[in-house]
Amino acid sequence: MYRPHPFSWVPGAEQRHATIDDRPPGGWRDGETVTTLCDLSIQAETSELAWLWDTCPDCNAAAHVLAQCPMPPPAGAR
Numbered sequence: 001m002y003r004p005h006p007f008s009w010v011p012g013a014e015q016r017h018a019t020i021d022d023r024p025p026g027g028w029r030d031g032e033t034v035t036t037l038c039d040l041s042i043q044a045e046t047s048e049l050a051w052l053w054d055t056c057p058d059c060n061a062a063a064h065v066l067a068q069c070p071m072p073p074p075a076g077a078r
């Protein structure tokens with residue numbers, strides 16, 4: 001199965017966090033405890049409003065590192 005990134009986004013604690021926990025089939029359920037990339041244990045929220053919360057800056061930074069690390073360096077890069 002194709003997984004573009006080893007993490008997924010999950011809203012909780014009034015921010016949109018990223019996690020490397022295995023995303024359950026069909027997605028996170030309300031109240032499910034998730035360990036985030038910023039090292040918090042949050043309860044997932046699945047309301048539509050939750051997806052409008054601000055992205056957690058720590059998770060955002062960690063997600064970018066995770067997303068870029070597995071990529072091979074571009075040709076010509078040192």
Ligand SMILES: [Zn+2]
Nearest residue numbers: 017038056059
């Ligand atoms: Zn976070």
